[in-house]
Amino acid sequence: MAQLLKVHGSMNHFFLLDQSQFDTPLPADTLVALTKTITAKAGLLDGADGLLVVSPDDHAAGRMTVINADGTYAKMCGNGLRTVSRYLAEQTGQKEFVVQTAESALRVHQSADLAKGVPAFGVEISPVSFKAADLPFAQLGHDEIIDQVLPEIHPSFKFTAIAVPNPHLIAFVSEAELNGEAIGEIGKRLNAPNPYFPEGVNVTFAAIMGPQTIFARTYERGVGFTNACGTGMSATSLALVLTHPEVAALDQLITVYNPGGKVQTNVHQENDQYWIELIGNATVTHTIEIPDASLQAGNFDGAKVTETGEQADYDRFVADLPVHGLVKTI
Numbered sequence: 001m002a003q004l005l006k007v008h009g010s011m012n013h014f015f016l017l018d019q020s021q022f023d024t025p026l027p028a029d030t031l032v033a034l035t036k037t038i039t040a041k042a043g044l045l046d047g048a049d050g051l052l053v054v055s056p057d058d059h060a061a062g063r064m065t066v067i068n069a070d071g072t073y074a075k076m077c078g079n080g081l082r083t084v085s086r087y088l089a090e091q092t093g094q095k096e097f098v099v100q101t102a103e104s105a106l107r108v109h110q111s112a113d114l115a116k117g118v119p120a121f122g123v124e125i126s127p128v129s130f131k132a133a134d135l136p137f138a139q140l141g142h143d144e145i146i147d148q149v150l151p152e153i154h155p156s157f158k159f160t161a162i163a164v165p166n167p168h169l170i171a172f173v174s175e176a177e178l179n180g181e182a183i184g185e186i187g188k189r190l191n192a193p194n195p196y197f198p199e200g201v202n203v204t205f206a207a208i209m210g211p212q213t214i215f216a217r218t219y220e221r222g223v224g225f226t227n228a229c230g231t232g233m234s235a236t237s238l239a240l241v242l243t244h245p246e247v248a249a250l251d252q253l254i255t256v257y258n259p260g261g262k263v264q265t266n267v268h269q270e271n272d273q274y275w276i277e278l279i280g281n282a283t284v285t286h287t288i289e290i291p292d293a294s295l296q297a298g299n300f301d302g303a304k305v306t307e308t309g310e311q312a313d314y315d316r317f318v319a320d321l322p323v324h325g326l327v328k329t330i
C-alpha cells in the first residue's frame with residue numbers, strides 16, 4: 001500500500017504524494033493521469049486543486065513538483081509549499097530548511113500556530129519578475145505592466161503583472177467587484193487560447209480593507225476559482241506596496257484574507273530583487289492508503305481514507321476571522 005495525504009493552505013486543497021515511498025518513482029504520465037482522476041469533483045474526497053509531488057533532492061530537504069487539476073505543471077505553489085514544508089519538517093525533524101522547486105531553492109520555516117490545532121509555516125516566494133518574457137504576455141503594448149489600464153482585457157481596471165515565477169495578473173477592485181462577473185470572465189478568457197497570455201495566467205482581484213489589509217480572490221490557471229492562491233496573494237502584496245504606498249510598505253506584515261481563511265505576507269527588497277514571505281496554515285485533513293497497483297494505473301480504487309480531525313480546528317479559526325464570508329468558500 002502507498003500513502004497519500006489530503007492537505008490544504010487556506011482551503012486551497014491538494015493531494016500530497018511522496019515519491020520516496022516507491023522503489024521506482026511514478027513516471028510523469030502516471031502522475032498526470034492520477035492528478036486528473038483524483039482532483040476531479042467526482043474524484044477522491046470531492047477532488048482538489050492539484051497534486052504536490054515530493055521527491056528526494058541532493059541539495060535540499062526535498063523537491064516539490066506541482067501539477068494543476070487539469071494536468072498542466074505549475075512553476076510554483078505558495079499554499080502547497082507550506083504543506084510540503086510541514087511534511088518535510090515532520091519527516092526530517094528540521095524547523096528551518098530549503099525546498100527545491102521548479103525554478104529555485106526556497107527557504108521555509110515553521111511559524112507559530114495560527115490557533116489551537118492550526119500549524120503554520122512561512123515560505124519564501126521568489127524569484128520575482130515583471131518582464132513580458134517571464135510571464136509571458138504579448139500584444140498589450142507594454143514591456144512591463146504596473147498599474148496599467150489594459151483595454152484589451154478590461155475598459156477600466158488597472159492591472160499589474162508579476163511572475164513569482166508563476167504568472168499573475170492583479171487588479172485592485174471594490175468589495176462588490178470581488179463577487180462580480182469580471183474576474184471569472186477575464187480568468188476564463190486568459191486561460192483559453194488567447195493572444196495576450198499564451199500560457200495562461202492566474203488572475204487575482206483584491207479589495208483594500210484598511211492599512212496593510214486586503215481581501216484577495218483568484219481564478220487560477222489550470223484550475224479555475226480556488227479558495228486561495230498563495231503565490232497570487234504574495235504577488236498581490238507586492239503590487240499593493242508598489243501601487244498603494246499609502247496603505248502598505250516593504251518589511252511590514254500585510255494581512256491577506258481570502259475565501260478560505262487568512263495568510264500574512266511580508267514584501268522585502270534585497271539587492272534590487274523583491275521577494276515575499278508567505279505565512280499561513282499547513283493543514284492535513286486526511287491520510288489515504290492506496291494499493292500501489294491503483295496508483296500505477298492512475299486511479300484510487302481500493303483507497304482507505306482516515307480523517308485527521310485537523311479540519312475542525314481550522315474551521316474554528318476561520319469562523320473567528322472578522323471578514324469571513326465576504327466571498328463564499330468553495
Ligand SMILES: N[C@@H](CCC[C@H](N)C(=O)O)C(=O)O
Nearest residue numbers: 074077078079166229230231
Ligand atoms: N494555488 C497555488 C498556485 C498553483 C499554480 C497555479 N495554478 C499556476 O499554474 O501557476 C498557490 O498557492 O500559489
